[in-house]
Amino acid sequence: MRKEFTALSLRDTVIETRSLPRRDTLQRKKIRRFWRKSLHSIKDIAKLAKVSPSTVANVIHGRRDRVSGETFEKVRRILEEQRYVSNMGARLMASRGSCLIALVLAYQNERRTSIVQDPFVSSVIAAVETEVQRKGYFLMLYSNPDMEECRKMALAWNVEGVIVLGCKRQGYYTLREQLDVPIVTIDTCFQEGDRDFVNVGLCDYEGGKEMTSYLLQRGHRRIGFLSREEGRDHFDPQFIDSARYLGYLAAYEEWGQRPEECWALDLSRNPKRRREQFMKLQQKNFFGCTALFLTSDLLALEFLGFCRDRGISVPDELSIAGFDGIREGERYRPALTTVCQDMREKGTRAVRELLRLLRRERERELPRRDIRLPVCIMERETVEDRGGNPYFGEEPGPSKKSAFA
Missing domain, CATH: 3.40.50.2300 (Response regulator)
Known part of the structure; x- marks a missing residue:
């Protein structure tokens, strides 16, 4: 009886193959053949659909205005049947960019655990990753408070933009002077006279x-x-x-x-x-x-x-x-x-501001844009309502010395 194969992840397939007995070579060959058949080039898809490779590329990138509705659905159906996986290298070359957005965590971390485990940081990362992916880019996560190392990373990977979380004002200007790509900061405290920055912060x-x-x-x-x-x-x-x-x-x-x-x-x-x-x-x-x-x-x-x-x-x-x-x-x-x-809105807004800068063709001169998101009181169980007048019932005494001095 012929065994039907369903689409598996590459990792699951490797594990399944390794777990088979060595004598069962027929099963191994079937699995390998399944994966070979699922990998096609745009030219292969074009031959099957009897259209040009450029038409297939338009369907892959969702350009409905360049392909008739009937042809679009026909090619899309064949792509699904053949389990087509796009060649990301070709996509990057065609777009003339890396499609990479770097998220830099610039916190001074003295804890043994990773800063990513911080609930606030992880929430912002999740929001940034979701929005970056939705816009067709890829996210590179880099944790380092040293702006010189961040500069090296950005140049080495040819990133198209940088979002910096937790850096100080001077660190931002150091990075901006050395990189010719848009930069958006999250939670950086700028001063009244500062210019040329886009920051997403909080009230x-x-x-x-x-x-x-x-x-x-x-x-x-x-x-x-x-x-x-x-x-x-x-x-x-x-x-x-x-x-x-x-x-x-x-x-x-x-x-x-x-x-x-x-x-x-x-x-x-x-x-x-x-x-x-x-x-x-x-x-x-x-x-x-x-x-x-x-x-x-x-x-x-x-x-x-x-x-x-x-x-x-x-x-x-x-x-x-x-x-x-x-x-x-x-x-x-x-x-x-x-x-x-x-926290999610903070990450999402940072990505949108960065893409807005990218659309403006990386203008060197930036306006002062300090976005302040609102806050609210979440009343739960750790504050007792004592009632009465909140003014002190006694005159404040002489200032005491802090116990932490």
Whole structure:
């Protein structure tokens, strides 16, 4: 009885072939013959359809305006029957470009795990990959904070455009001076007088202000602000957390109050050092704070785990709020109250902006284009509503020294 073969992936076919007994050579030959028959050139398809190779190429690339409807369907049907796989090398040569878009992850990563495992980063990567593929390009992922190495990569692979996630302002200008391809940044903090850039960012200032106001409205008189960059200046404009901190201060100002300096704490990138900071913070009774606002959901979830280990009840004893809106925050118990952003929209928008630059034939002079996506409060289970007036019931005492100093 003749055995029917269905289309298999190359990997599955190789595994199936290797698992066969050596004596079963007939089965091996059938599998190899199946794959040989499934590989055709455009000329082979043209002969079968009795059309020109250019007509087949037009059908492959979806150019319906150049082929009659009847011929288009006829060739398409033959392509499916013959399991045609396009020759990507020929496509790249015909398009006179590499069709490659590079996504550079420029984060300073001191963790043992890959930065790709970060839920925020992985969500942006997924969105970029989906949009790049939908537009007919290919994505190259490259993780390196060194802009010189990024330049070498872009030149070696002849990429048509670059999207940079997590680089500082100066790093962008260094890369732009050395590459003659469009570059779009994600979450880079540019200054007021900067020009020649396209950045897709977030309303970080508004997010910091909205969450602080949300906590104040729920009667939290003392709100701690925990950020990700140890040793940074809270007002340094090149850090995203600085914008969120300014929003935090603005919310207090609107309520006619001023937070103490010791409530703003910078956390180490090192997990072991960070846990020591958490313990020291607990020993100081959180400086009397009833709520803590952490500038990323990952930090907030890590702190929630610390609270669970130390027997601190959230939100009964201490309220916690995060920033980003990653899925893990929704799944955690108690579910994390956070400032939510659309991470997929951030990646999708970056690709569209890059392709817009490509269509403008790589103009050297770029307009100042700083896109700020909106944020919203996602209310869940980690913030207690204490009610009452959010103003301090006592006069602020002398500024205490930070436990992390």
